[in-house]
Amino acid sequence: MEFFPRLLKKNIAEGPTMPQQPKGNIFAAVRSLSGYSKLIILLGVILIASLWLFVWHQINYEYDKALANASQETMNLAIAYEENVRRIIADADKDLLSIKQAYERDGLSSSVIAASMQNWTNDPARNQVAIFDERGFLLYSFIKNRPGTNSSDRSFFQIHRDLAADTLYIGQTIQARGLLGQSTIPLSRRIDKPDGSFGGIVYIGLKTDYFLEFYKKMNLGENRQVALYGTDGFNRARRVGDDMTSGLDSRGIPLMQKIQIDPLGTYISKNALDGITRIVSYHVMAEYPLIVVVAQSTEVALTGYTERKQGYILGVSLTSLFILGFCCLLILWLEKQRTINARLEVMVNERTQQVQAQNEELQAKEEELTEVNRKLVESGAVVQAERERLSSLINSISDQVWFADTKKQITKADTPHKRTPGTVAPVFSVLLKRMPKYG
Numbered sequence: 001m002e003f004f005p006r007l008l009k010k011n012i013a014e015g016p017t018m019p020q021q022p023k024g025n026i027f028a029a030v031r032s033l034s035g036y037s038k039l040i041i042l043l044g045v046i047l048i049a050s051l052w053l054f055v056w057h058q059i060n061y062e063y064d065k066a067l068a069n070a071s072q073e074t075m076n077l078a079i080a081y082e083e084n085v086r087r088i089i090a091d092a093d094k095d096l097l098s099i100k101q102a103y104e105r106d107g108l109s110s111s112v113i114a115a116s117m118q119n120w121t122n123d124p125a126r127n128q129v130a131i132f133d134e135r136g137f138l139l140y141s142f143i144k145n146r147p148g149t150n151s152s153d154r155s156f157f158q159i160h161r162d163l164a165a166d167t168l169y170i171g172q173t174i175q176a177r178g179l180l181g182q183s184t185i186p187l188s189r190r191i192d193k194p195d196g197s198f199g200g201i202v203y204i205g206l207k208t209d210y211f212l213e214f215y216k217k218m219n220l221g222e223n224r225q226v227a228l229y230g231t232d233g234f235n236r237a238r239r240v241g242d243d244m245t246s247g248l249d250s251r252g253i254p255l256m257q258k259i260q261i262d263p264l265g266t267y268i269s270k271n272a273l274d275g276i277t278r279i280v281s282y283h284v285m286a287e288y289p290l291i292v293v294v295a296q297s298t299e300v301a302l303t304g305y306t307e308r309k310q311g312y313i314l315g316v317s318l319t320s321l322f323i324l325g326f327c328c329l330l331i332l333w334l335e336k337q338r339t340i341n342a343r344l345e346v347m348v349n350e351r352t353q354q355v356q357a358q359n360e361e362l363q364a365k366e367e368e369l370t371e372v373n374r375k376l377v378e379s380g381a382v383v384q385a386e387r388e389r390l391s392s393l394i395n396s397i398s399d400q401v402w403f404a405d406t407k408k409q410i411t412k413a414d415t416p417h418k419r420t421p422g423t424v425a426p427v428f429s430v431l432l433k434r435m436p437k438y439g
Contacts, residue, residue, distance in 0.1 A: 033331070033335065034334060034335065034338050036334050037331045037334050037335060037338075040327050040330055040331055040334070041327065041331070043327075044323055044324065044326075044327035047323055048320045048323055048324070051316050051319060051320060051323075052316060052320070055312045055313070055315075055316045058312060059309050059312055059313075062305050062308055062309065062312075063302070063305055063309075065305075066301065066302050066304065066305035067268075067279065067301070067302070070279050070296060070298075070301035070302070071266040071279055071281060073296075073301075074266065074279055074280070074281035074294050074295060074296055075266055075281040075283075075294075077281070077294040078281040078282060078283050078292055078293065078294040079283060080214075081214050081226060081292045081294055082283050082285060082292040084211075084214050085211060085228060085285070085288075085290065085292055086285065086287065086288075088125055088206065088210070088211065089168075089170070089187065089206075089288055089290075090287075091125075092125075092126070092187050092204045092206060093168050093187065093189075095116065095120070095129070095204060096168070096187060096188070096189045096202050096203075096204055097189065098112060098116065099112070099113055099116060099129070099131065099202045100189050100190075100191055100202045102116075103131060103191060103202065104191060104192060104194075104199070108131070108139060108140055113131075113140065116129075117129060117140070117141075117142040120142055124207075124210060125206055125207060125210040126204055126205060126206060126207065127182050127184055127205050127206075127207050128141060128142075128184065128203065128204065128205035129141065129142050129203070129204050129205075130142075130202075130203045130204075130205075131191075131200065131201075131202055131203070132151055132157060132200045132201050132202075132203060133199070133200040134161075134193075134197075134198050134199050134200050135150070135152060136150045136151050136152025136153075136154075136157050137149070137150050137152075138150070138151070139200070151203075154171075154174065154186070155171050155172065156169055156171040156186040156188040156201070156203065157188070157201055159171075159188075160188060160189070160190035160198070160201045161198050163190075164190075164196075164198075165190075166189065166190050166192070167189075167190075168187065168188075168189060168288070169186075169187070169188050169189070170185065170186070170187055170230065170236075170288055170289060170290065171185070171186040171187075171188070172230065172232070172234045172236070172247060173185055173208060173234070173235075173236050173237070173246040173247035174186055174247070182207065183207070183208040183209070183237075183246045183247065184205040184206065184207065184208065185205070185206045185207075185208055185211070185236050185237070185246075186203060186204075186205055186206075187203070187204045187205075187206060188201045188202065188203045188204070189201065189202050208236065208237040208244075208246045209237070209244065211228050211236070211237045212226060212237050212238075212239040212244060214226055215239050222241075222297065222300055223240065223241065223274075223276050223278070223296075223297040223299075223300065224240070224241075224294075224295065224296050224297070224300075225238070225239070225240045225271075225278060225280075225293070225294070225295040225296070226238075226239055226293070226294050226295075227239070227292075227293040227295075228290060228291070228292060228293070229250060229255065229290065229291040229293060230289055230290060230291070231259070231284065231289040231290070231291060232289070233249065233250055233251030233256055234247060234248065234249055234250060234251075235247070235248050235250045236290070240271075240274065253269075253272075254267065254269045255269075255280070255282055255291065255293065258282065259282065259284050259291060263283065263284035264282070264283050264284070265281070265282060266279065266280065266281045266282075267279075267280055268280070268298060276297055276299075277297070277298045277299075278295040278296060278297055278298060279295060279296055279297075279298055279301055280293060280294075280295040281293070281294050281295070282294075
């Protein structure tokens with residue numbers, strides 16, 4: 001009864017000869033695993049892949065949502081900036097028309113001109129309000145001691161001299177003469193003489209930095225940008241951080257291609273000057289040949305998204321490691337059980353073979369004993385037949401019997417003449433008793 005437990009402990013301790021796991025080849029190692037282990041690997045891969053796919057979709061959704069929110073925010077600011085620019089230019093154009101009409105009606109003696117010039121002296125948006133004659137000489141300005149300055153070389157003068165249309169002209173940024181090089185956006189209108197010929201221009205110079213005051217109101221974080229471009233491709237005013245520029249040729253920037261497709265839009269672009277990628281919202285003004293632009297850095301706009309993305313990646317990474325570790329432990333347990341089962345199977349097979357060999361040996365001995373027994377039965381039958389024959393012979397012979405022993409001596413046996421039928425003479429009874437019995 002103790003043989004099998006001892007055999008089990010011995011085989012578990014020593015272990016039967018098992019196939020060696022392939023080394024250095026992960027695919028071969030996987031192929032050698034059990035079906036349950038492969039199923040666990042498959043389920044683990046599917047689960048981890050599903051988690052990463054879900055997180056990937058969530059990250060993309062968060063990214064698109066963050067971009068949409070940032071785009072909407074910059075677009076709202078661009079629209080607000082547009083209203084600010086429209087108000088400044090509309091006020092300036094209203095004053096241009098007032099001066100133009102007063103000058104065409106009353107000349108420099110107009111009280112409207114004198115009163116207006118006095119009111120505009122401390123205007124924070126304007127660094128010049130002036131009237132030029134048909135030759136380009138300055139006739140009147142709220143800047144004292146300036147008469148005699150000639151601006152016939154300026155584009156804002158030449159455009160009105162060459163074209164008879166009475167339209168507002170918004171020129172490219174210039175450096176105002178006599179004003180320590182202040183950047184100025186010129187606004188002008190044509191003055192017509194009574195006969196309709198060219199009589200000069202009225203001019204208002206707007207400070208470029210005044211257009212950028214809106215920059216201080218924006219809450220777009222670091223590296224934000226606000227700019228005013230002309231549809232001619234030259235920027236009127238642009239500010240990024242503390243850097244302010246104006247008058248640059250910007251005809252090659254993506255904005256100029258975008259406005260040809262859509263007058264209102266948002267796009268992402270990397271700035272060639274500072275190398276910062278920004279979300280840019282723009283709007284082409286319907287009333288004036290200007291483009292307002294508000295932009296914010298994608299790094300700032302996507303700060304919340306970046307933090308959530310890192311949280312998603314960290315969470316799914318830890319979850320994946322947990323799933324991987326759990327699957328590995330489960331596979332190790334299954335493979336250990338598989339090894340133990342294999343060893344038990346080997347021991348059972350060995351014991352079965354031993355029992356079968358013993359059984360075959362017992363069957364052979366049983367057959368041998370059966371054959372011996374059969375022979376004994378046959379011998380017993382022969383002896384019984386011989387006894388019966390001898391008994392019959394004794395009953396049929398005379399009362400005198402001669403015997404020869406092993407020494408060849410002859411002995412005469414006398415028996416009584418009278419005996420009961422069917423009985424055996426005493427001498428023969430002794431002989432019969434000495435005979436072996438079988439069966």
